[in-house]
Amino acid sequence: MARQSLVAMISDDLLARIVSGEFEPGSTLPGEQDLVTQHEVSRMTVREAVKTLEAMGVARIERGRGTFVNPFNQWTSMEAVLRATSTGENDASASIQLIELRRMLETGAAELAAERLSIQELDLLREHLASMRAAHASNDVGSFVEADLAFHDVILHASGNVFLAVLFEPLSRILAARRTQTSRVPQIQANAIEEHAHIVEALASRDPERSRLAMDSHMAQTLRDLTTYVLNA
Template sequence: MARKSLTEMVADDLLDRIVAGEFPPDALVPGELELSSQHDVSRMTVREAMKTLEAQRILRVERGRGTFVNPLRSWGSLHAVLRAVSEGEDDDAVAIQLIELRRMLETGACELAATRISATDLDLLAGQVEQMRAAHTANDVTAFVESDLAFHDIILHASGNIFVAVLFEPLHRILESRRAETSRVPEIQANAIAMHESILEALAAREPEPARVAMDNHMTQTREDLQRYVLQAPKS
């Protein structure tokens, strides 16, 4: 792995502080002189680090006032957004938006997969459903999440579109974290198994529209379960 430059190190540290809430949206960040002193680097290095975050729309410069943090919705870096979501405080709106993104991408991928999926992939999908069922019975959340993620990953690759799986790869960490939270609820596991069985049935029939609808129904159920069992549940 390539060693980070001083500029990258300063930019990463400032992003860490933003994600941690030290500098919330619209907060003024320290100036070049203060940051150069904190990191024992030149002002030029700090300036380049700030330009990096500004280019990603994480920071904005207001002439005569200073440099401020932009709201998360304005950020232009997927890596930074995922970092904020996975490491920052939990946000109900973000959880819903993640399902909305999955609906947009996964329903289309499932529709494509219906005409392209191989018999081997169908067998693999069936195996993942069986493993989900066994994990549900054993109350093994980790195994359940692994099989759940694997099921969807098989479909993404079976779509035959090289961009779909690549787009989803950066989401894997946050998806794994979210699934681990929601899959602790037995009712959510049971609903997920039923939905995965419907998706598998539609794919096995090689019918694009039913496959799309089955995945869309799964996303609807996922959102409803999230709102019912997680977001509205009392925080411990």
């Protein structure tokens, strides 16, 4: 196997063990010789694998002392962060921070979309809202989440800013998982439908400020629902 493939395999294994909680923040990763023995590779390969984790902000190398796991909030790799949050580690903190990120970006997307979305996109938003209502009535969580995600995707693309859609693409998997978790609560579904209806009305008015505030209200409601019905349940 090529050395680069071995490097990726070892760094991925270490990341998986960190994410699983085997190595907690502040703890020391296995020494170089231990990793050489475990994986039957050269010291150079092990060093490159550890440097990969260092580049991701997951670990730090302290010469003469060893390699230590960094706190979650110091990680700089989207891949690593998504791996950690998708397993349930740092669940409460990650859920709140994800909403904070969405609040910053999606309010701006709604503001831009107000003047840029087409009639077809506005009709599509109404269709997704209708699908959410139907799914809520039939207690179909999967269809509700699908329509919810599609609703927001339309707004991101209607903003006309390609960077917004690109930024959100890696988050799609974790967003789907979080929505499935929260959307099992009927009241959260009902609140989301009401907030989405306000967003459609605001966008239909073509008022950027009204649209921004409607999306901000939705994000605030999402955070309240998460705290009330999920984190403190």
